[in-house]
Structure formats: structure tokens, C-alpha cells
Amino acid sequence: MSVCQWLQDTYIGTSIRESIWVFPIIETIHVLALSVSVGLLLVSDLRLMGYIMKRRPVSEVYEQIKPWMFIGFAIMVVTGIFLFWCQAVKAYNSYFFRAKVVLLVVAAVNAIAFERGIYRKVEKWDNALVPPMEARVAGWASLILWAAIITCGRTMAYTF
């Protein structure tokens, strides 16, 4: 808590909060990066779930989308850190923010579990029209988690 107070009292925290333009600009970049990276995630998850681009190998769709998705995620994380920086106390006190952080961690665990798990053996099911259960579950989990993350993020802003 006192860490949050210190953080938002730092020079950068105060400057962002008190500037007319900086906060809206950072937040707009955050939202647009979100829609791009989660939109890209949706396309690769839909292939994993066996709904679109079924005749294309899973790894082909996934590997080509991945770098762009990560650029979007990186922008989102950086802008997100600045947004937190200037409103740390309010964010810390918001249940939606706490839920959002937990959900982000779960989403990361899900992604790592997928990469380290079923995706290691992708050559065995790369051309499957509908990938195996474990891959489909990872796709569903990622979409549901991100929908919840977006909801928490938007809702915490109402309480600010």
C-alpha cells in the first residue's frame, strides 16, 4: 500500500496524472493495442479450437500470428504499467484490478502450459481439422480469460 502511494507520488506518476493529454493518450494506446493483440489471439485460438482455417496447419497459423500478437501484448504491458504508476493507490484498492492481475497470471500460465505441453507434439496433429481436446481447451480457456480481463479492466475504470 505504501509502495503504491510512493509510486504514484514519484515524478513520473504525478506528471502523467496531472497532464491533460498524457493519460488519455496512454489509455487510448492501451485499448487499441488490446483490441489488436486479443483480436490476433482470437484468430489463432479459433484455429486451435478447429473453427477457422481448418485446412491450414495449426503451427503455420500460430507461428505467423505470434510475433504480431507479442508486439501488441508488449505495448499493452508497457502502457498498462504507466497507467498503474499514476493511479497506483486507487488501482490497488479496486477489486476489479486485483481480479484482473490474477486473471492475467492465469492466462500466462495457460499459454505457457500449452507451449510446454500439447504444442510440443504439434507435428502429430498439425493438420488435424479439429485439434486434440487439450489444445481446444487451451483455446477456450484463453478466450474466456481474456474476455474476463477486458471486463475487469473496463469495470475498474468506472470506479476511478
Place this chain on the structure above:
Amino acid sequence: MSSLVPFFQWCDDSSVALAIRNSRAAFPVIENFHLFALTVLLGSIVVLCLRQFGLILKTQPISEVATALRPWNRWALAVMLTSGVLLFLSEAMKCYGNTSFRVKMLFLFAALLFQFTIYNRTVKHEGLSAPLGGKIAAGVALCLWFGVGLAGRAIGFLG
């Protein structure tokens, strides 16, 4: 423009607008759906445009990528417009005086017009590499839709 005031006033006074304003949860819930749809819409457009630029999914013909994404793009657009109309109704008079709202509507009409006249023809291309015209169209479509998003976010911040 002032001749439109009675129309905005009528929207603002409609029973749907009142119902949304009288509910604590309605506006946030509708806005959330608006945001979900935005994510799907921009995502599908970005993937297709990156494909036209030749940056991703290079082994799939452009028309194939467009066909795979079309239903998602259309559904997202439908949810976007429906939730957008509801959000607008609930604060029509606020929107009337809001410059960002006017800019957003201009971008929206331009984006829809461009997509359904010129852009959709360029994504019928069956080859693996888009001609220059297709790449330019993809760039224009991206700018127009990002313009909608930017101006939309500005409604709440700038007025």
C-alpha cells in the same frame, strides 16, 4: 446542424434511453459488449490487412483468409452497431455537443462506405501477393477503423 436537435432530443427522451439511464448496470454491460465487438472487429481487420501487406499467413491466398474471417467480422460489426446505438440513445444530447462524437461518426461512415464498396473487392484477390492497389486499400481501411476507435475513446476524454 441545429435542425438535428429535435431528433437527438427525441432519442434522449425515448423509453430505451430512459431504461438504460435508470439502470446502474445497463450502461457498463452494454459498453463491455461494445468493447468485445471492437476487439473482434479490429482483430479481424488487422489480420486481413497484415495478410494483404504480405506480413502474415503468406501461404494462404488472400481470398481464403478473407472468407475465414468474414463471419467474425460481420457479427462483430452487428454487435458493435447495436450496442453503439444503445449507448448513443442513453446520452444522445451529450453526444450532440461532443466534437469527438461527430468526428467518430464521420470516420464510421467513411470506414463502412470504403469497406463495402472498394475494400471488399480487393480481398477477393485469389493470389498469394496483393497488388499495390490492394495494399493501399488495406492501409486506408486500417486508418479509417483506427480513426473510429481513437475518436470513440476521445468521446469520454475530450468532449
